[in-house]
Amino acid sequence: MTTRTQPITGELLKLKDEIHQYALDYGLDFYPVVFEVCDYDTINILAAQGGFPSRYPHWRFGMEYDQLSKSYAYGLSKIYEMVINTDPCYAYLLKANHIVDQKIVMAHVYGHADFFKNNLWFKSTDRRMMDVMANHGTKVRRYMERYGQDKVEEFIDRVLSLENLLDINVLFETPEVQRSRSSKESAYHNEFFHDDDDDDRSTHLKSFMRSKLFNPESEGPERPEGLDEQPSSYRPKPTYISPRDIMMYLVEHAPLKEWQADILAILREEAYYFLPQRMTKIMNEGWASYWHSTIMTKNALKSSEIIDFSDKHAGVMAMSRKQINPYKIGIEMMRDIEYRWDTGRFGKEYNECTDMHERENWNRPTRQGREKIFEVRKSHNDVTFIDEFFTREFCERMQMFTYKYNPRTARFEIDRRDFEAIKAKLLMSLTNFGQPVIEIESGNFANRGELHLIHRHQGVDLDMGYASDTLRNIQAIWSRPVNLTTIQEGKEVTFVHDGKEFRPLK
Amino acid sequence: MDHPIKRDHTRFRNIVKGRVRDNLRKYVSQGEMPAPKGDGTYKIPMPSIETPRFKFGDQSQGGTGQGDGQQGDPVDGQEGEGQPGEGEAGEGEGNKELEVELSLDELASILGEELSLPNIEPKGKKTMQSTTDKYSSIGTSGPDSLKHFKRSYKEALKRQVAMGTYDPENPIIIPIKSDMRFRSSTQKVEFENSAVVIYMMDVSGSMGDEQKEIVRTESFWINLWLKSQYKDIDIRYIIHDATAKEVDETTFFRTRESGGTLISSAFKLCREIIEADYNPSEWNIYPFHFSDGDNWSTDDTKLCLDILNNDILPSSNVFCYGQVESRYGSGQFYKDLVGAYKEDHEKVILSKIKNKEAILDSIKDFLGKGK
Numbered sequence: 001m002t003t004r005t006q007p008i009t010g011e012l013l014k015l016k017d018e019i020h021q022y023a024l025d026y027g028l029d030f031y032p033v034v035f036e037v038c039d040y041d042t043i044n045i046l047a048a049q050g051g052f053p054s055r056y057p058h059w060r061f062g063m064e065y066d067q068l069s070k071s072y073a074y075g076l077s078k079i080y081e082m083v084i085n086t087d088p089c090y091a092y093l094l095k096a097n098h099i100v101d102q103k104i105v106m107a108h109v110y111g112h113a114d115f116f117k118n119n120l121w122f123k124s125t126d127r128r129m130m131d132v133m134a135n136h137g138t139k140v141r142r143y144m145e146r147y148g149q150d151k152v153e154e155f156i157d158r159v160l161s162l163e164n165l166l167d168i169n170v171l172f173e174t175p176e177v178q179r180s181r182s183s184k185e186s187a188y189h190n191e192f193f194h195d196d197d198d199d200d201r202s203t204h205l206k207s208f209m210r211s212k213l214f215n216p217e218s219e220g221p222e223r224p225e226g227l228d229e230q231p232s233s234y235r236p237k238p239t240y241i242s243p244r245d246i247m248m249y250l251v252e253h254a255p256l257k258e259w260q261a262d263i264l265a266i267l268r269e270e271a272y273y274f275l276p277q278r279m280t281k282i283m284n285e286g287w288a289s290y291w292h293s294t295i296m297t298k299n300a301l302k303s304s305e306i307i308d309f310s311d312k313h314a315g316v317m318a319m320s321r322k323q324i325n326p327y328k329i330g331i332e333m334m335r336d337i338e339y340r341w342d343t344g345r346f347g348k349e350y351n352e353c354t355d356m357h358e359r360e361n362w363n364r365p366t367r368q369g370r371e372k373i374f375e376v377r378k379s380h381n382d383v384t385f386i387d388e389f390f391t392r393e394f395c396e397r398m399q400m401f402t403y404k405y406n407p408r409t410a411r412f413e414i415d416r417r418d419f420e421a422i423k424a425k426l427l428m429s430l431t432n433f434g435q436p437v438i439e440i441e442s443g444n445f446a447n448r449g450e451l452h453l454i455h456r457h458q459g460v461d462l463d464m465g466y467a468s469d470t471l472r473n474i475q476a477i478w479s480r481p482v483n484l485t486t487i488q489e490g491k492e493v494t495f496v497h498d499g500k501e502f503r504p505l506k
Numbered sequence: 507m508d509h510p511i512k513r514d515h516t517r518f519r520n521i522v523k524g525r526v527r528d529n530l531r532k533y534v535s536q537g538e539m540p541a542p543k544g545d546g547t548y549k550i551p552m553p554s555i556e557t558p559r560f561k562f563g564d565q566s567q568g569g570t571g572q573g574d575g576q577q578g579d580p581v582d583g584q585e586g587e588g589q590p591g592e593g594e595a596g597e598g599e600g601n602k603e604l605e606v607e608l609s610l611d612e613l614a615s616i617l618g619e620e621l622s623l624p625n626i627e628p629k630g631k632k633t634m635q636s637t638t639d640k641y642s643s644i645g646t647s648g649p650d651s652l653k654h655f656k657r658s659y660k661e662a663l664k665r666q667v668a669m670g671t672y673d674p675e676n677p678i679i680i681p682i683k684s685d686m687r688f689r690s691s692t693q694k695v696e697f698e699n700s701a702v703v704i705y706m707m708d709v710s711g712s713m714g715d716e717q718k719e720i721v722r723t724e725s726f727w728i729n730l731w732l733k734s735q736y737k738d739i740d741i742r743y744i745i746h747d748a749t750a751k752e753v754d755e756t757t758f759f760r761t762r763e764s765g766g767t768l769i770s771s772a773f774k775l776c777r778e779i780i781e782a783d784y785n786p787s788e789w790n791i792y793p794f795h796f797s798d799g800d801n802w803s804t805d806d807t808k809l810c811l812d813i814l815n816n817d818i819l820p821s822s823n824v825f826c827y828g829q830v831e832s833r834y835g836s837g838q839f840y841k842d843l844v845g846a847y848k849e850d851h852e853k854v855i856l857s858k859i860k861n862k863e864a865i866l867d868s869i870k871d872f873l874g875k876g877k
Contacts, residue, residue, distance in 0.1 A: 062514030404568035469558030
């Protein structure tokens with residue numbers, strides 16, 4: 001395994017030093033970047049495993065690998081580069097790539113590395129994930145030896161059904177936050193519950209407040225099971241469990257064997273590790289592309305390499321009619337922001353200007369562009385990025401449109417070029433990283449120890465076929481029936497899966 | 507030691523093939539088998555297993571794209587074309603269809619591998635032999651016109667290095683006679699074998715465009731496979747409603763009739779064709795019949811079975827019946843055939859094709875026996 005990648009030497013090493021210096025000169029700030037070269041098979045393996053050389057054994061990595069290898073074998077696509085968010089940052093270069101490609105990739109990688117280190121949403125990611133993933137692999141392998149591959153794999157398959165049910169707020173659950181919360185909570189607890197005898201408020205109110213404390217976002221008075229009714233024995237839990245952090249809820253409350261709880265926690269940790277990357281795809285790629293383009297065109301490119309560079313760059317930036325290309329939208333938005341903040345096209349005065357001519361020729365040399373994009377890369381994610389900086393002018397310039405399926409012609413057709421509609425659709429597809437919001441409502445539904453999930457409907461119904469199979473998998477983990485309340489065609493409905501069948505409740 | 511992912515890969519292949527983890531089988535999609543587009547590109551089936559997750563229902567409602575065009579213009583174009591810098595791998599559930607330019611031979615071998623189709627052992631006379639010369643090896647003698655320069659150069663280089671007369675500063679290589687290498691031929695004996703595929707399709711009112719599309723796609727891939735297995739292949743087309751006639755390929759897929767269905771009419775015509783043109787002892791005969799399973803009467807079905815038993819089955823390698831699901835079809839004929847031949851008859855292969863995705867499985871049904 002270790003022999004599959006080699007450290008860079010010779011010309012590549014020189015290139016790396018050169019580009020590293022450019023990156024520093026531009027003010028990029030990153031953990032050390034370790035470049036290694038490998039052949040296409042290795043890069044396919046790494047890509048299939050999310051960039052990591054060692055993962056737990058599971059067929060899905062084999063599936064990814066199968067597809068990547070075929071794509072490569074038939075000459076359809078190849079992976080140019082890969083970089084993983086660790087400290088130091090590991091980046092892999094494809095051995096067979098042209099030297100210009102390697103330069104682009106290196107410059108691009110420094111962009112990513114800077115983003116990983118500075119973007120707020122990455123603050124709590126574990127930078128030693130390489131070791132963590134390898135340890136997870138060892139653990140799962142041991143469980144497989146002890147309990148059987150099929151059994152463990154089947155459990156993993158079930159958990160993977162929940163892999164997309166994450167709460168972005170958990171990303172800010174750093175140890176400090178947890179500590180300060182628990183100290184605040186115990187202060188709160190002391191204030192309200194310590195001297196029970198002196199408190200003349202009704203027990204009903206106290207019980208209500210306590211449940212709020214436990215489950216601050218849930219509306220119902222139900223509480224997680226296993227909680228003692230006696231106020232005197234009440235103790236705040238060390239960690240806050242969000243109702244959207246379904247995997248954690250199951251770790252804490254589902255009747256699992258130790259190995260199962262461990263695997264669930266392992267998969268949860270890995271899912272949260274990848275979450276920031278899912279939330280910042282456009283920004284991250286935009287930022288990295290902005291820097292490869294800047295470093296290449298301003299510094300690193302030799303005149304003989306211009307054609308090759310342009311060809312590659314254009315390939316990466318190709319617009320697609322079926323989906324937006326995050327590289328393209330990302331880089332263009334970064335440039336647009338830089339331009340607007342360079343020419344003073346922001347703030348109250350500009351926004352309220354209705355004279356089209358004046359607006360078009362607006363130029364106040366504020367020269368804050370570079371500074372602004374550094375600030376943006378720090379504090380935004382894709383949703384807020386699009387929400388704040390995706391302007392009407394930009395939308396038109398990008399020739400964006402929405403499309404939808406026309407059942408009469410049986411094809412997808414351009415629907416609208418209307419700014420509001422496009423932005424709404426874009427934001428919709430990015431909200432909650434494009435996944436439905438599912439919350440734990442109760443672990444004791446109907447007082448029968450059943451799990452109750454609520455789909456926070458945001459205008460789009462769930463696919464009930466998938467929902468049914470997903471519920472079956474959750475049911476297998478929870479072991480009691482699992483209920484799901486959602487909205488179908490405007491009506492609130494609740495479904496239940498009891499392990500045998502899926503049916504509407506009542 | 508090989509990378510552990512190879513084990514994951516083997517595991518995945520085994521799941522796809524249904525060897526292990528039967529409970530996952532229903533999530534396996536083989537990828538759609540689309541009809542050829544005529545420009546030399548084909549989509550490669552990519553098997554995948556989808557984990558069930560909560561997801562939005564009407565994703566087919568579309569999305570956002572970029573480019574020229576008016577309202578109502580189709581949004582074709584390849585997806586995700588050229589996104590080389592795949593930054594953070596591991597994410598993005600992209601569309602897993604691959605469009606590739608391939609020769610028919612390559613395509614057939616991919617198909618064979620994907621479905622693990624066995625090679626067909628042709629029947630027929632092995633007396634009809636032909637020999638061909640293939641220049642696939644290297645010899646030390648031959649005419650100048652067949653001289654292999656590269657090999658000769660290599661030999662000379664080897665010899666000079668071994669003798670110590672090679673000078674890297676002045677790398678002149680002088681070959682002598684014993685260095686010369688020539689392309690040489692090997693004789694291959696091939697058995698002439700030929701096959702005929704007779705497609706019969708019900709074109710009565712209940713067979714809609716969608717059903718025909720399925721038949722068209724399926725027949726394309728079947729032809730592809732059989733062509734890779736036989737040197738000569740004839741393809742004949744029969745359409746029928748209450749009467750049958752022989753047509754050319756275009757008509758076969760375009761025609762839509764209304765009216766009743768007498769399957770026996772097609773079987774009769776098929777019998778005539780075989781009798782007239784194809785001697786079963788020399789030809790490998792493959793009758794395929796596609797319908798939605800409706801037949802006019804049980805009497806006619808009886809007649810069909812008679813023709814099959816007495817004439818068609820004895821002369822064919824295998825008789826294949828594919829039933830395409832349609833809104834109007836009763837599917838009775840399938841049941842009748844199952845009743846008469848059971849599921850695992852030597853010479854009768856029955857397959858139900860529910861939708862486009864099922865085509866691959868159905869092809870496997872038909873060709874998986876290696877007949």
